[in-house]
Amino acid sequence: MNIGNIFLTLIPIFFTIIIGYLGGYFKVFNSESSKGLNTLVTKFALPAHLFIGITTTSKQTLINQWSFFLTMTIGVIGFYIILLIVARLVFKFDLTKASMFSLNATQPAFAFMGISVLGSLFGAQEIAIPIAITGIVVNALLDPLATIVGTVGQSGLGKSKDEKTNILGIVLHGLSEPLACIPLLAVVLTLLGFQAPDIIKNALDQIGSVTSGVALFAVGVTVGIRKISLRPIAFGISILKVVAIPLYMILVAHLIGLDHADTIKAILLVSFPGSAVAAMISTRFDSLSTETASSFVISTILSLITLPIYISLLM
Incomplete structure (x- = not known):
């Protein structure tokens, strides 16, 4: 794919983000309405879209995706663990801070940009399962793991309440998220x-079909209402997110032996900007909340440069 075609593909996507940004910047939307848009996408529209995409796929096609699941698990969870160790031992962050740093440098906004970017490159039907697999890995594995580590860190610092860490509860909470349980249910049924x-397809399509536009608009709104802090940690998280983890995923995909098309999908899925959900988890722990919110904005801006480069090199 040449540069001209890449920009023709990405212009409508970033145009929708810019419109959302203006809505946030000029206070047409506030933080509460922004959360409403995020909830619409992550708890209703995207799960419905993924359920249909998976349950209209053949059983054998789904079975053939085991290597993609393994790649995403090693790529996402492995990168988080590597950063956690480096942040703890090299930069001497406390455990909670290290976990929030690593989570935000790892978790991509796949739920918001995956449908539009990958859909325009491969077609909506082709990308439903890869996005669903990423959702299971992020929501059922990464977020609970980062939350557990963060809670253990606060416990060690004496900041938690007088109750033991409920690891099972945290895991179950992660599994209860629609972006984890709905794709998982669809996989089992298929x-x-x-x-x-x-x-059923036509019924769920009524809500699922709004996913792409609303998700991109929500990214723009979230960026528009946040103030950017240009601290080194915020830039560090952003660079790791849009540069380091895609390079790491290339290595993982090569070692697993993914075919070319799935390798491209895996790399692009982790190369999207940082996740607003990960930033919200940092806010809940009151750890790096300003830096992670800023990194979400910075990584979104950087992706205007990095995404066209990745697509031109990979396609």
């Missing part, structure tokens, strides 16, 4: 031979 009939 492996059992279920194929969604047209009536």
Whole structure:
């Protein structure tokens, strides 16, 4: 794909983000309405879209995706663990701070940009399963793991309440998120031979079809309402997010032996800007909250440069 075609593909995507940004910047949307847009995408529209994409896929096609699941697990969880160790031992961060730093440098905004960017490159049907797998890895594995480590860190610093860390509860909470449980349910049903009939497909498409535009608009709104802090940690998180983890994913995909198309999907899925969800987790722990919110904005701006480069090199 040449540079001209890449920009023709990305211009509508970033135009929608810019419109959302203006809505946030000029206070048409505030933090509460921004959360509402994020909730619409992550808890309703995208899960519905993924459920249909998976349950209209053949059982054998799904089975063939085991290597993609392994790649995303090693790529995402492995990168988080590597950064956690480096942040703890080299930069001497406390455990909670190290966990929040590593989470925000790892977790991509796949739920918001994946449908539009990958869909325009491969087609909506082709990218439903890769995005669903990423959702399971992030929401059922990464977020609970980072939350557990962060809670253990606060416990060690004496900042937690007088109760033991409920690891099982945290994991179950991660699994209860629609972006984890709905794709997981769809995978199980498909492996059992279920194929969604047209009536279910048409019903869920009513909400699922709004995913792409609303998700991109929500990214812009979130960027528009946040103030940017240009601290080194914020830039560090952003560079790791849009440069380091895509390079790491190239190595993982090569070692696993993914085919070319799946390798491109895996790399692009982790090369998207940082996640607003990860920034919210940092705020909940009151650890690096300003830096992680700023890194979400900075990494979104940097992705205007990095995404076209990755696509031109990979496609």
